Amino acid sequence: MKERSENITRKVPALAALALIVAIWELVCVSGAVPSYMLPSPIDVVRAFADDFPNLMHHAATTLQEAAWGLLAGIGLALIMATLMDRFLILDQALYPLMIITQTIPTIAIAPLLVLWMGFGMAPKITLVVITTFFPIAVGLLDGYRSVDPDAVNLMRAMGANRRQIFRHVKFPAALDHFFSGLKISASYAVVGAVISEWLGGFEGLGVYMTRVKKAYAFDKMFAVIFLIVIISLLLMELVNLLRDLAMPWAAKQADGSTK
Amino acid sequence: MSLLEARHVTMEYDHRTIIQDICIHLEEGELISLLGLSGSGKTTLFHVLSGLALPKEGQVLLNGRDITGKPGSVSYMLQKDLLLPHKKVIDNVSLPLILNGMSRADARKKADPLFAEFGLEGCQEQYPSSLSGGMRQRAAFLRTYLCAIVQTEGTSASESSALKRTSRSGARQEADGQDRVMRTAALLDEPFSALDTITKDQIHTWYLDVMQKIDLSTIFITHDIDEAILLSDRIYLMTGTPGKITHELHINPVRSLRKEFNLTQEFLEYKRRIISILSGLH
Numbered sequence: 118m119k120e121r122s123e124n125i126t127r128k129v130p131a132l133a134a135l136a137l138i139v140a141i142w143e144l145v146c147v148s149g150a151v152p153s154y155m156l157p158s159p160i161d162v163v164r165a166f167a168d169d170f171p172n173l174m175h176h177a178a179t180t181l182q183e184a185a186w187g188l189l190a191g192i193g194l195a196l197i198m199a200t201l202m203d204r205f206l207i208l209d210q211a212l213y214p215l216m217i218i219t220q221t222i223p224t225i226a227i228a229p230l231l232v233l234w235m236g237f238g239m240a241p242k243i244t245l246v247v248i249t250t251f252f253p254i255a256v257g258l259l260d261g262y263r264s265v266d267p268d269a270v271n272l273m274r275a276m277g278a279n280r281r282q283i284f285r286h287v288k289f290p291a292a293l294d295h296f297f298s299g300l301k302i303s304a305s306y307a308v309v310g311a312v313i314s315e316w317l318g319g320f321e322g323l324g325v326y327m328t329r330v331k332k333a334y335a336f337d338k339m340f341a342v343i344f345l346i347v348i349i350s351l352l353l354m355e356l357v358n359l360l361r362d363l364a365m366p367w368a369a370k371q372a373d374g375s376t377k
Numbered sequence: 378m379s380l381l382e383a384r385h386v387t388m389e390y391d392h393r394t395i396i397q398d399i400c401i402h403l404e405e406g407e408l409i410s411l412l413g414l415s416g417s418g419k420t421t422l423f424h425v426l427s428g429l430a431l432p433k434e435g436q437v438l439l440n441g442r443d444i445t446g447k448p449g450s451v452s453y454m455l456q457k458d459l460l461l462p463h464k465k466v467i468d469n470v471s472l473p474l475i476l477n478g479m480s481r482a483d484a485r486k487k488a489d490p491l492f493a494e495f496g497l498e499g500c501q502e503q504y505p506s507s508l509s510g511g512m513r514q515r516a517a518f519l520r521t522y523l524c525a526i527v528q529t530e531g532t533s534a535s536e537s538s539a540l541k542r543t544s545r546s547g548a549r550q551e552a553d554g555q556d557r558v559m560r561t562a563a564l565l566d567e568p569f570s571a572l573d574t575i576t577k578d579q580i581h582t583w584y585l586d587v588m589q590k591i592d593l594s595t596i597f598i599t600h601d602i603d604e605a606i607l608l609s610d611r612i613y614l615m616t617g618t619p620g621k622i623t624h625e626l627h628i629n630p631v632r633s634l635r636k637e638f639n640l641t642q643e644f645l646e647y648k649r650r651i652i653s654i655l656s657g658l659h
Contacts, residue, residue, distance in 0.1 A: 272459045275427045276524050277449030278476045286472065290463040367463045367504045 157337035165337035166344065172326070173345055179322040180315065181349065183239055184307040187246020191303060195251050199258035203288070204280075209259075220252050224313055232318045242314040242322070249310040250303035257299025261292025294368065297361040304353040308346060378441045380405045380594050381426065381451065381562040386435035388421050394619040395421045399435070401613055401622060403562055403596055408588060408632065410609040411598045412651070418620030419598045420456065423564050426596070427453040440560055452525040452563040456570070458517035460505035466516050467492070467501040473524035488523060494590065495519045496583060511576045514568060515583075521563050525593055528561040565597035569604065581607055585632055606647045607639050608632075614654060624654055 139159050145151055146158035153161070166173070198216075202209040224245060231241035265288050273283045315324020323342055330338040362369040379402035386399040396418035403409055411419050424430035426437055428448035437445045444450045452473075460469045468475075470491075471484035479487070492498050495515050505513060569577050569584075585608065588595070599605050605612050606628055614624040628647060630638060638644050 266457070266459065268455050268457055269459050269461070271424075271429050272453070272455050273476075274429060274448045275451070275453035275455075276473045276476055277528070282476055286464075286476075287461065290461065293463075365463065367506070 154334065154336060157340060161337045162340040162344065165335070166341040169338060169341065173323075173342065176321055176323045176326040177345060177349065179239075180308065180311045180324065183242040183311040183315075183322065184246055184353075186239075187243040187311065188250050188303060188307040190243065191247045191250035191307070192254055192300070194247065195254035195258060195299075198251075199255045199262065200284075202259060203262040216252060216255065219248065224249055224310060228314045228317045231314065237318045237320060242311050242319065245314040246307050246310040249306045253299040253302040253306070254296065255299075257295040257297075258292050261295030262288050264295065265291045293361075293365055297357060297364070300360075301354050301357045304357050305350040308350050308353065312346060379403060379438075380407075380440060380560065381596070382438045383422070383426060384436045384438065386422065386425055386432045386437070388418070388425055388430065388432045390421075396425075397619040397621050399615075399620075399622055401596075403594055405560070405594055406592055407611065408595050408597075408609050409611040409613065410605040411596060411613050411615055412602065412605040413600065413615035413620065414655070415600060417615045417617065419615055420566055422615070422620070423453065423566055423596075423598065426564055427451050429453075439562070450528055451561060452521050452528060454517055454521040454563065454565045454568055456566040458505075458513045460508075460513055460516055460520075462505055464505075465501065466497070466503050466505060466508065469505060470516055470520045470523060472520060473527045477527045477530075488519075491519055491523070495522075495587065509576075510572055511580055514572065514580065518565075518568065518584075518587075521565070522591060522593060525561050525563050561594075563593050563595045565595060567598050567600070570599070570601070577604075582636070584608060585635060589632070602648055602651050603639055606644060606651070607635060612651070614651065616655065626651070 142156075143159050146153060146156060146161075157165070198212065202212060227248070228241070228245055231244050235241040235244065269287050269291075270283055273287055278286070311322065312324040312327070315322035316328055319325045323346060327339065327342050330342065381403040383399050383401050386396065387394065388396045399422055401409075401411075411422065413419055421430070425432045425435075425445075428437065428444055428446055428450060431446035435445075436443055439450050442450075460466070461472075464472070467485055467488055468481070471479075471481075471488035474484035474487055475481060489501065492501055495518065497512065497515055497519065500508060500512060500516070505516065508516065569580055572580060581604065597608070609628055610632065612626040612628065613622050614626070615621065616623050626647065630643070
């Protein structure tokens, strides 16, 4: 109980700041300093959100599907790559610089290419999500594998453990924490990545919705969809936190102990 | 034939000789200590004895068998307790059994009765992070012991009863005429150095007690002269750069009579001798 109330107390300043910003926004709109077609008031945005709710949900389902498949593939690819790179030094030396380079290519620049190559379906969206989510997870895992105390490996060897056992009992669990940090970043990238690739061509999805309402100059709906994306990203990050606590009960226990 | 023997071991790192021409031996049932200033290469010697490091020259023999550069035959407790934070204490302790192919459930069953013996009752289902330093050391020591049991089984099938006997009667092995001593050795690298003085005193008493019960032949590293005299049958003094074994001392009173040994005149005599040797070298 006490822990919960402390948790709420910690969030008060952030909530207050948010409320203040919304209040100022509302004031600006009401005062007429900015014309309402350029900046809809918060109330307009909420109304647009409510009015167009079924439509938004329909598009969100598509985007979420793309983000989820892309993220899953990204996780799988990152796990395989990072593990192989940790196991074989030559692969690490060969691929690490390439990985960095892929991260310097702007997402927005390859998205149209992917559309040209793969068409207007889900494939180019999922591919883009894989490209954006792969990196933080792979780097997290690599760091995690390398964070292992060499003496822990020595101890395992002295106990007669083989390479596979050392990986399973020491290296992989040690990398979990880093893995989830990477996953948290990737989860928010996944939604954004899917939306961006939808901008550049597609039949449904929040990105498609965005381009449509933009063409109609429906700014209130633009804001509504932005908020939806924010909410989805926050929920996904919270889901990652939940998974982390489930996968790492020892770390969750520690956190409990420290608040007492 | 000695249980564990190092023959003329020389070890180099980056063309720098760390230890030179080391000859030591450990007999069955013996507790010996390796006493020396820090930087004299004690841990390097342990890495060689455990097979983790391959020496430039020399051999390591366990029961006459060459184990140079082959880890997994000698039980090694490193300086840090290295309990894995993600495993409960009982799973940490039973890790040697699991690595040897036993199922987690069976390994837990074997390890569980030993918790009482090692003063760890009730800690089975806790995570290491909630244990005190002293308790963590005990857990690490129990893991080392279980590792030694596994290795004894591995070295000779005829003695595979060690584990059965242990699980039936705790660590107290029955004097049934069989060889009570396990035919492997344990290496402990400064096992108690991280503890404060009072905890250290308690754990020394506990250690002597437990060693009486489990009969594990052991070499341990220390830089604490009192600890070395109190806890060993024999002391090797290791000094210099590169590190060499310069002296060997036998401590006479039987270990079981050592409860207040550190308050006796005899103890002080040993201590005086060691100090004069160590200071004479500098």
